[in-house]
Amino acid sequence: MIKAGIIGSTGYAGVELVRLLTQHPEAEIKWYGSRSYIDKKYYEVFANLFQIVDDKCLDDNMEELAEAVDVIFTATPQGLCASLVSEEILKKVKLIDLSADFRIQDAAVYEQWYGIKHPCPQYIPEAVYGLCEINRERVKGARIVANPGCYPTCTTLSIYPLLKEGLIEGNTIIVDAKSGTSGAGRGAKVNNLYCEVNENIKAYGVATHRHTPEIEEQLGYAAGEEIRINFTPHLVPMNRGILITAYASLKKPVTYEEVKAVYDRYYADEVFVRVLDRDVCPETRWVEGSNYVDVNFKIDERTNRIIMMGSMDNLVKGAAGQAVQNMNLLFGLDETTGLLQVPMFP
Amino acid sequence: MIKAGIIGSTGYAGVELVRLLTQHPEAEIKWYGSRSYIDKKYYEVFANLFQIVDDKCLDDNMEELAEAVDVIFTATPQGLCASLVSEEILKKVKLIDLSADFRIQDAAVYEQWYGIKHPCPQYIPEAVYGLCEINRERVKGARIVANPGCYPTCTTLSIYPLLKEGLIEGNTIIVDAKSGTSGAGRGAKVNNLYCEVNENIKAYGVATHRHTPEIEEQLGYAAGEEIRINFTPHLVPMNRGILITAYASLKKPVTYEEVKAVYDRYYADEVFVRVLDRDVCPETRWVEGSNYVDVNFKIDERTNRIIMMGSMDNLVKGAAGQAVQNMNLLFGLDETTGLLQVPMFP
Amino acid sequence: MIKAGIIGSTGYAGVELVRLLTQHPEAEIKWYGSRSYIDKKYYEVFANLFQIVDDKCLDDNMEELAEAVDVIFTATPQGLCASLVSEEILKKVKLIDLSADFRIQDAAVYEQWYGIKHPCPQYIPEAVYGLCEINRERVKGARIVANPGCYPTCTTLSIYPLLKEGLIEGNTIIVDAKSGTSGAGRGAKVNNLYCEVNENIKAYGVATHRHTPEIEEQLGYAAGEEIRINFTPHLVPMNRGILITAYASLKKPVTYEEVKAVYDRYYADEVFVRVLDRDVCPETRWVEGSNYVDVNFKIDERTNRIIMMGSMDNLVKGAAGQAVQNMNLLFGLDETTGLLQVPMFP
Amino acid sequence: MIKAGIIGSTGYAGVELVRLLTQHPEAEIKWYGSRSYIDKKYYEVFANLFQIVDDKCLDDNMEELAEAVDVIFTATPQGLCASLVSEEILKKVKLIDLSADFRIQDAAVYEQWYGIKHPCPQYIPEAVYGLCEINRERVKGARIVANPGCYPTCTTLSIYPLLKEGLIEGNTIIVDAKSGTSGAGRGAKVNNLYCEVNENIKAYGVATHRHTPEIEEQLGYAAGEEIRINFTPHLVPMNRGILITAYASLKKPVTYEEVKAVYDRYYADEVFVRVLDRDVCPETRWVEGSNYVDVNFKIDERTNRIIMMGSMDNLVKGAAGQAVQNMNLLFGLDETTGLLQVPMFP
Secondary structure, eight states, X not given: OEEEEEESTTSHHHHHHHHHHHTOTTEEEEEEBOGGGTTSBHHHHOGGGTTTOOOBOBOOOHHHHXXXXXXXXXXXXXXXXXXXXXXXXXXXXXXXXXXXXXXXSOHHHHHHHHXXXXXXXXXXXXXXXXXXXXXXXXXXXOSEEEOOOHHHHHHHHHHHHHHXXXXXXXXXXXXXXXXXGGGGOSOOOGGGBHHHHTTOOEEOSTTTOTXXXXXXXXXXHHHTSOOOOEEEEEEOSSSSOEEEEEEEEBSSOOOHHHHHHHHHHHHTTOTTEEEOOTTOOOBGGGTTTSSOEEEEEEEETXXXXXXXXXXXXXXXXXXXXXXXXXXXXXXXXXTTTTOOOOOOOO | OEEEEEESTTSHHHHHHHXXXXXXXXXXXXXXXXXXXXXXXXXXXXXXXXXXXXXXXXXXXXXXXXXXXXXXXXXXXXXXXXXXXXXXXXXXXXXXXXXXXXXXXXHHHHHHHHOSOOSOGGGTTTOEEOOHHHHHHHXXXXXXXXXXXXXXXXXXXXXXXXXXXXXXXXXXXXEEEEEOGGGGOSOXXXXXXXXXXXXXXXXXXXXXXXXXXXXXXXXXXHHTSOOOOEEEEEEOSSSSOEEEEEEEEBSSOOOHHHHHHHHHHHHTTOTTEEEOOTTOOOBGGGTTTSSOEEEEEEEETTTTEEEXXXXXXXXXXXXXXXXXXXXXXXXXXXXXXXXXXXXXXX | OEEEEEESTTSHHHHHHHHXXXXXXXXXXXXXXXXXXXXXXXXXXXXXXXXXXXXXXXXXXXXXXXXXOXXXXXOOOXXXXXXXXXXXXXXXXXXXXXXXXXXXXXXXXXXXXXXXXXXXXXXXXXOEEOOHHHHHHHHHTOSEEEOOOHHHHHHHHHHHHHHHTTOBOGGGOEEEEEXXXXXXXXXXXXXXXXXXXXXXXXXXSTTTOTHHHHHHHHHHHHHTSOOOOEEEEEEOSSSSOEEEEEXXXXXXXXXXXXXXXXHHHHHXXXXXXXXOOTTOOOBGGGTTTSSOEXXXXXXXXXXXXXXXXXXXXXXIIIIIHHHHHHHHHHTTXXXXXXXXXXXXXX | OEEEEEESTTSHHHHHXXXXXXXXXXXXXXXXBXXXXXXXXXXXXXXXXXXXXXXXXXXXXXHHHHHHOSXXXXXXXXXXXXXXXXXXXXXXXXXXXXXXXXXXXXXHHHHHHHOSOOSOGGGTTTOEEOOHHHHHHHHHTOSEEEXXXXXXXXXXXXXXXXXXXXXXXXXXXXXEEEEOGGGGOSOOOGGGBHHHHTTOOEEOSTTTOTHHHHHHHHHHHHHTSOOOOEEEEEEOSSSSOEEEEEEEEBSSOOOHHHHHHHHHHHHTTOTTEEEOOTTOOOBGGGTTTSSOEEEEEEEETTTTEEEEEEEEOTTIIIIIHHHHHHHHHHTTOOTTTTOOOOOOOO
């Protein structure tokens, strides 16, 4: 059994990690970290786990934690994970960071978009960006896995094949994204109150959202050149789910069959990426609670553009599920272990 | 492997059965019945099952079905299941009926409340009311299991111990129930459109709801005498979940500890009934997607009444989950097999 | 023009007062009090008022305020309004208090349920409970109007006629209430976050909710004797609306027509109370954004009980609308002035 | 008093017309047309109008209707209004058509996108596209007003000034739109059931939505040349509201101040178009229930694109409100008469 510890276990990504790991046949949680609820029973915070988890929440103590577990998940605000890393820690445990600290290879870009100084830039180069479908082999040997952001996961998987195959113009990419409210976190903010979010849709972080450079970096690897995109996230009155609608100009006319063949070539063997049938649009309800990403596309001959779409559960494939997928890779398990939940509808 | 067939597989209870059975280690679905979608791929109706279920929907054919499977689940409107039963069928397969056809022992009561003639009253006596926690042993040997209604399940489990122990006056019981909208079914009705249900709460079926006699019958068994209750269901703008708030006069003053001890005595060994800690109210979010029923109570000395509360996922413990629990009993499996999903929050 | 000031203008009741008063033909707001947003433009807090209200939020200053306006609305937490009252203030302005400070005639009861010491019990006797339909004449001459609580308004108007006419047993009354989330206020609390409220229903304050003694006092006036009830509020995932479902034993058998005649006798001339047609249940969607209370009832001969139902917009008739109705009475205007908005659906 | 008739009064646009017209000081409804509810009291369909409207629903009878009223609103499916028009009718009444029949000047384009033959193409040339802010003067003298579609209204008002001023490249425009579910109509379809829409977001009509040519025609007038855009609508789990997020390449570098000055020049005197303050994004909650359109923009120097945003209530400015605005123009009233409702929040 893999012994796991979670720092930040009482946020939405944290409780989703708990849901997945308590059902994982090869893992057990040994440490429920939570600064806000120290000494409180975990089930008193999340009553869904009543009579399932009996542990108490613990304060952060990296040394003790590193002794107690094989892998640490950090589901914490930016900057925290990076501040805890050291050679000593990395000798003892694997680190899967759900924050952005190790996602961007250029520390200067990180510092510019996140507005904080990176605490340990020396560890960035060895961290592996844990988008399993693309970096599978590199993840297996990593000490630090940078678990991808929710929007970057959905966006990259939706666009990657076409960019890699040179079918679309990189600098024409526009990503219009929509997310459920769990993506905004569990902090007590007026903006996230029920009455403020319900019956509303809004864009936020327009032209300034921090996932922009992360997406650009990953798409840049696919294109083999620097890429600048527009990325606009929106807040949707629902709990879970991300939908991205991406637009790009085609480099040359292509048929439906040609593009479909490209997607199939990349994803036919990928359990968690489902290329939908012709004219079926991804919808967040069909992936809720699961690790699937549904992708599809539509060619618009009138404008010579292609519309690429992807849907995903932001807390599963966009956070905790992908983290477990990375854990499976790190410990030599079948990548799908504990992750084959059928999406729940309605 | 238990071979299962579902008649009515494209309603909300049907698709929940599919979700649970496709993840069940000892069962496989051999028949996806659906009159509305004959010959359509099941995943075209419910895209959450894309690349998971590849079967087509089939028309009803009871003879063929009885040959093909070990157990038939009927998730259909009242009257249909009863019209299909025959000695020949029952010799070949077990029947788990999610409709009301076999729930009420007195056919006259059934006919009065449901307004239809019962097609096969002769089979009612042998049908076992599949509230596993109460009728476990009888279920094991049944040919027909009458899977309980959603409201009756939640209500009976919340009230049963106190009535059985003679702590409350049976005829003072008032049950105020609240249900998510999946309980209203998947029929295309104006009343169930998004804009009609959203931002609204209403009572319906006041003093006339068909679950009333079913609840009264079950509570009557506990009390050892006929009981008349008030039952008022309400429609809540959410997908899943039932909450019942029940009121009754205490026969004599009791302490919190005395009542708690009664609940614990009945449910300490029941995996799926969780008696919450003092002053913690059941909430539907904590059981979503799971087979749990959370119950608790509050004594009001001012009025000498006790308030009993229960929450449950109407599609799981209130329909498909309990049906699988009954299947497990029928086939000698551990009762919790395939049913230990951790509730999903948020 | 009546000059109005609002203390606590940036809560949900506050912004609803602003919505109603800016459209009121005989009133104008001269003071937007808000400790949390001092010096901020009001429309920066509530952008619906962009280009409609250009004022800034002001700190509390009772002396200045009393000079500037004719009437003060206090939409603030318990205890604040009472702490501001003085003979000097009352000589200058009318006071309409949306908090509970002056609703309960017995200060000891107030202090017991609210857990705070009443700052000025000497003013309680002269305060008039502003349930206009019942205390209309007394409101007209008041200096202090205690604007009723949301649950008490809906409950009292639904039950009052039957109790007053002696048709029901007072001590059998059970009120099961359901409220939208705006009733929980605009404070930044985890419990009121979107993801915590959405897809959930729960009871709260079971047997301890502070509106209980307020309801009991008002019902007691109707009955002419002390009454003890059960009152259980529930939180519903919607913005606005209160529905109450109340149960009581009938003193003697009555017909539908007899009960209907009683309701009609009390409410035929009341613009804001609509007695629905037979078998039509009140629903919150039909009163949203308006000052109407919809009431109806159902007799259950089986249990000799009557089910009384009422629906209302908690922010209008349950708070700001009723406050404006009281203002109209205080200043000799037609009671419906500025309050005839047609409910908005969907 | 203007006498108004509504054909199709029991859809969502219809009931919104009723809400607005019953509160309009210069209009009264004389005809509630509804084929589905003939002879039923209007308030039995929409109980918000109980004790406000006492009329019955009537079958369509164009001749009688034309005698009875001064203006007819058609809130019906495509093709119906056009089939009713004749010289005789137009001599007697003004026609405000909320369907698409007269929005597109080229009947061939209409027939291609809508898939039906236009019943009376000869009347298209004289119909005026009722986007009041742009075609105000022409509307005043019209016999037929083509009330604009919801998406085209919000899109055109958000983009028009920049295109007209030559700041953006017309053929780079991409419009990503999001709508509440009332836009899908009140037909009883499985796809619009509560449980299908709730907790979901999806794109629909990708590259094929019928509002595309309408938007292109209007933007073409602004640009002075043919324009091809991408338009992708999405369905959002909320009742009301449209948000559009539009992207276009800038023809040359511009500053915030320059662009703001353009918007202000076009809209400073427009009551119903509110150009928001810098960095404030339009949100649907701030316009709910009102006739306002909130617009704003953000320049992204990194990609040389501008993001234009607009929010609106689809049933008010996107349908019934704009129709009333057109009626006001047709009958020489102040354009804002009956339309100054303050947006309702929450």
